[in-house]
Amino acid sequence: MAYTGKLDKSVTIRTLQSMKELGEKFVTVALYDAPMAAMAERCGVQAVLVGDSLGMTVLGYDSTIPVTMEQMIYHVEAVARGNKKSLILGDLPFMTYAAPEQAMNNATRIMQAGANMVKLEGGRWLEETIRMLSERGIPVCAHLGLTPQSVNKFGGFRVQGRGQQQADTIAEDAKILSNAGADLLVLECVPAQLAAKITQIIDIPTIGIGAGRDTDAQVLVINDILGLTEIPPKFSKNFLVEAGDIPSALQQFVADVRKGEFPEDQHIFQ
Numbered sequence: 001m002a003y004t005g006k007l008d009k010s011v012t013i014r015t016l017q018s019m020k021e022l023g024e025k026f027v028t029v030a031l032y033d034a035p036m037a038a039m040a041e042r043c044g045v046q047a048v049l050v051g052d053s054l055g056m057t058v059l060g061y062d063s064t065i066p067v068t069m070e071q072m073i074y075h076v077e078a079v080a081r082g083n084k085k086s087l088i089l090g091d092l093p094f095m096t097y098a099a100p101e102q103a104m105n106n107a108t109r110i111m112q113a114g115a116n117m118v119k120l121e122g123g124r125w126l127e128e129t130i131r132m133l134s135e136r137g138i139p140v141c142a143h144l145g146l147t148p149q150s151v152n153k154f155g156g157f158r159v160q161g162r163g164q165q166q167a168d169t170i171a172e173d174a175k176i177l178s179n180a181g182a183d184l185l186v187l188e189c190v191p192a193q194l195a196a197k198i199t200q201i202i203d204i205p206t207i208g209i210g211a212g213r214d215t216d217a218q219v220l221v222i223n224d225i226l227g228l229t230e231i232p233p234k235f236s237k238n239f240l241v242e243a244g245d246i247p248s249a250l251q252q253f254v255a256d257v258r259k260g261e262f263p264e265d266q267h268i269f270q
């Protein structure tokens with residue numbers, strides 16, 4: 001299949017904000033190397049995330065907790081070399097943003113490696129950190145719901161926000177962090193109704209993964225799109241099976257998200 005939907009110019013946070021305002025869905029892929037980053041650009045992926053999921057997908061750890069700043073920088077540099085048009089998000093790894101000053105120093109390193117935005121996992125305790133980064137010119141993507149760096153606190157990779165009290169806390173956190181200056185919000189493994197509500201009550205774009213169809217964007221990990229994960233999560237889909245080759249699989253993911261056809265009912269938590 002020929003490539004379609006190429007990005008005609010570089011994507012910025014303003015592009016994604018105006019897509020939310022127009023009700024146009026955008027696509028994010030978590031990926032880790034230059035050739036895949038280049039392919040994402042050719043397939044019209046608006047944002048690429050150099051996720052600390054690389055600890056599990058590339059480096060063979062059981063969680064994201066062992067991932068270091070040096071590993072993140074290495075992969076952000078590779079992705080930035082391969083892709084000049086998508087917005088590049090880089091994760092700050094476990095315990096590298098536990099205090100605001102530390103977050104600023106480490107976010108600086110991720111930005112200097114080639115990211116356009118940093119991503120942090122956690123709720124209202126990050127309010128001061130996000131305000132500090134945002135006021136100093138570092139865009140921030142917040143991340144709520146199943147935040148994998150807290151896997152030990154959650155007692156496993158589990159859906160979050162199923163009870164009313166937990167759902168209210170996540171929705172309040174989303175408000176607090178967007179008011180503090182966050183530019184994007186990832187919602188991972190939360191009931192679809194909660195993600196839909198949060199997408200309505202905050203002005204910044206939401207990116208869902210296992211969060212239903214009503215977020216402003218979707219993200220999947222490239223390994224899941226390409227069927228490389230031994231036990232794939234319920235919310236993911238192997239696009240390679242039907243598409244037949246890697247570019248077509250990525251292109252199908254882009255097309256299905258843009259049309260609101262992914263996720264399907266079997267990928268959603270109610």
Ligand code: KIV
Nearest residue numbers: 030051052053186209
């Ligand atoms: O690390 C990662 O790839 C992520 C996505 C799954 C959202 O945080």
